[in-house]
Structures are given as C-alpha cells and as structure tokens.
Amino acid sequence: xxxxxxxxxxxxxxxxxxxxxxxxxxxxxxxxxxxxxxxxxxxxxxxxxxxxxxxxxxxxxxxxxxxxxxxxxxxxxxxxxxxxxxxxxxxxxxxxxxxxxxxxxxxxxxxxxxxxxxxxxxxxxxxxxxxxxxxxxxxxxxxxxxxxxxxxxxxxxxx
Numbered sequence: 001x002x003x004x005x006x007x008x009x010x011x012x013x014x015x016x017x018x019x020x021x022x023x024x025x026x027x028x029x030x031x032x033x034x035x036x037x038x039x040x041x042x043x044x045x046x047x048x049x050x051x052x053x054x055x056x057x058x059x060x061x062x063x064x065x066x067x068x069x070x071x072x073x074x075x076x077x078x079x080x081x082x083x084x085x086x087x088x089x090x091x092x093x094x095x096x097x098x099x100x101x102x103x104x105x106x107x108x109x110x111x112x113x114x115x116x117x118x119x120x121x122x123x124x125x126x127x128x129x130x131x132x133x134x135x136x137x138x139x140x141x142x143x144x145x146x147x148x149x150x151x152x153x154x155x156x157x158x159x
Contacts, residue, residue: 005051011037011038012058014035014037016032016061018031018035020069029053079112090102
C-alpha cells in the first residue's frame, strides 16, 4: 500500500506546474516537490515525487497541462522578456515585503541592462612558483593584459 501524501489542491497544482516546467531535468520531480512545499520529514523528496507521479489523477493533470502548455522557445526569450519577467518578480516580492528577493530582481535587471557588467578574461599559460601574495596582487589588478611566463627566479611575470 502506498502512503498518501498530505497536500492541498494548491500544492498539487504547483507540483504539476513545476514538474512540467522542469521535466527535461533528471531531478524534475524532486524540484517540483520542494517548490510545492510537499516535504515530509519521514520521506525523502524523490520518494514523494515517485508517489505523486504514480497517481492517475496527477498523470491525467500532467497530460492535460501538456496539451495546452507551450514551453518558451529560446528564440522567444529576449532581453525585453527577461526584463519584464524580472520586473514582475520585483513587484511581487516588494508587495510581499520580500525585500531580499526584490533587490535580487533589481540586480538582475541592472545586469541585463549592462549597468553591472564586469568582464574578467584571464588566459593563463603558466603560473609556476608564484607566491600567494603575487597571485593576490595580480587578481586585484582586474584586467590583465599579456601573458604569464616562467622566469628563472621561479616567479612569474607579465610579459
């Protein structure tokens, strides 16, 4: 006899939605259980997912949602849609007084717009015998032009 999972209809709806959204991932069921807050201290999330996914009512709901749900295609995702989604998350988080999430959404918007863009491109061919202090000094410089080369004294230099 399989154990019944205590859940509300809302939790099951979230489980189905999150499962379909992530079904291309190997751990989609587990992530859906966690997103729907269906955790139970007596059972690991993968076991709860197996139980839910074996239920005929859940399978029927998944099939019905798949019939109408069109996952976004890569070409449908643009900077504008990402910005709009981030704004929706920001407004919802702000309304819910979840200020950490609201700030994270604003930071994402700033990154998308290029305000927080920071590029670090380091190509290393050899770092031999470089002290931690020298590595820290080089890392603090930010952008490094040139190439590290091995020198006889054992320290690397920028050439």
